[in-house]
Each structure stands twice: as structure tokens, then as C-alpha cells.
Amino acid sequence: MGGNHSQLTEEELEDYKELTYLTRKEIFHTFKVFTNLDPAGVKKDKYIRIPAETILNLPEFKNNPFADRLCKVFSSQDDDKLSFEDFLDMISVLSDDAHPRKKAEYAFRVYDFDEDGYLSREDIETLVNKLTNTKMNEREINSLIDSILEVADLDKDGMLSFQEFEHVVTKSMDFKNSFHLRL
Template structure:
């Protein structure tokens, strides 16, 4: 990663970055397998990282809870019922979260 790449990455977390740029960057962060969709494996990885499940098995959600959470995400966001989230579906869900722009930032 070059210094310019680093600056581009960090500029996304600025208060002045447009919402569209923040949404695109968030989608790319959550798309662990880089297939331009958020699948079960991507959502599982996100949830594990948010709950500390990767590093400490004691904190990992039980399988039933993980499945229920992913199913709830799909019920809310998967508009075409293909069990994955496209960028458009992700963007639609983010549009319902008015605090996304202010929370997706780094303050120094």
C-alpha cells in the first residue's frame, strides 16, 4: 500500500466524505471474499469480528443465534431473496440508517 492509497483510505473516514463513498467503502470492507456480494460467509465473518468470535471461542455466537441473526439480516435487506446482499441492497439498507454517515468516521 502506498502512502497515497493510505490517504485515500483514511479520507473515507472524514466527516466531509460523501455518503456514497462511505457506503461503497463499507461494502468493500464487509465483502471478505471480494465477490461483490455479501454472502453467508461474509456476514458470519462480520458478526464474528463484531462479537469477538474469531479470537476467543467463548465469545463466539452459538450456531443457532448466528443463523437467526443472518436470517433477520436477509429478511430486512435481501430484496431479491437470493440469500446474498448486492451493493444496491446494502446501499438501500444503509439509506435507512441516518446515523451511518456520522458513525462511519475516525476523529483525531
């Protein structure tokens, strides 16, 4: 095994393989990427929590408009830092092999900017602005939000619950391909 991999025990590897959508090789690669973020820190303590701003410097996150939210949602201690297990969970959910329902669950949390358990008009507006880089005018944004709510807001309460969000996105191949990251 050598190098960075020797810090992972066989038992940990088996647990990670069982608990994620990743192969052994992908787990090793993820550990290598995580270790390279702070080699001395990981060598000293493999349970180190690396600041989100360090993780956001990875090329894979540079152009992702939701990178900061991903780190926030996957931080198990809500401290803007990620442990290797947090990082591994994130990479697992964003992998090609993750179950669509699991992807939908985390996407919902990422898109719920005010963290109230619903996607409100404001959440959807923030989502649209991040996706379009605010290239739409207010009328176009409101029209798009109205269209989204018309299709997805089944109970017509003006916001999307997780069940409504899941109902729409799990039917979309575009969603599976867009909520994805490869290291």
C-alpha cells in the same frame, strides 16, 4: 509550512483538497501521521509504500476489527502496502464529511471478505463475528443473519448486492457514525 509539509507541493495540496473530503489542515495532519510511520523513508521518497502492519500499529487502528481489511481495500497495488495517496483516500472516506454513498461503497468492499462482489451468508457471518468478537452462539448468529437477509435481500437470492447493502445502510445514522475514523 516547514517540516513534513514542505514535501507536499501547492499543486498536490490543491489536488488532494479537490479529490478528498478533507481540509488543507486535515491533509497536512494526515501527511504528518503518515510520515511519522517511516520518517527516513518518506524523507527519501515521499511516494514510499508503507506496509499495512506498520499502519495497523497506529492507535486509531488497534481496536478496529476491520483494520486489516481497510488496508487491503485501500491498497492501490494490492500488495499490503499503502502509499500516502492510498492512506489519504482511506482517511478521507472514513472522515465525518465523506458522502454516505462513498462510505457505503468502501464498507461493502471491506465487508466482502471473499471479494466476489456480494455479501454472502459467510461474509455476513464473518462480519457479525468480528463485530461481536464471537460472543454469540451459532443459533444466535444464524438468526441474526436470517433477519438481516429478510430485511435487506430484496431479490431474495440469499446474498446482498451493493445496491441492496447501500439501500439499507445509507438510511442508518448508526452506519455513518460507525464507518468512521479520526486521526
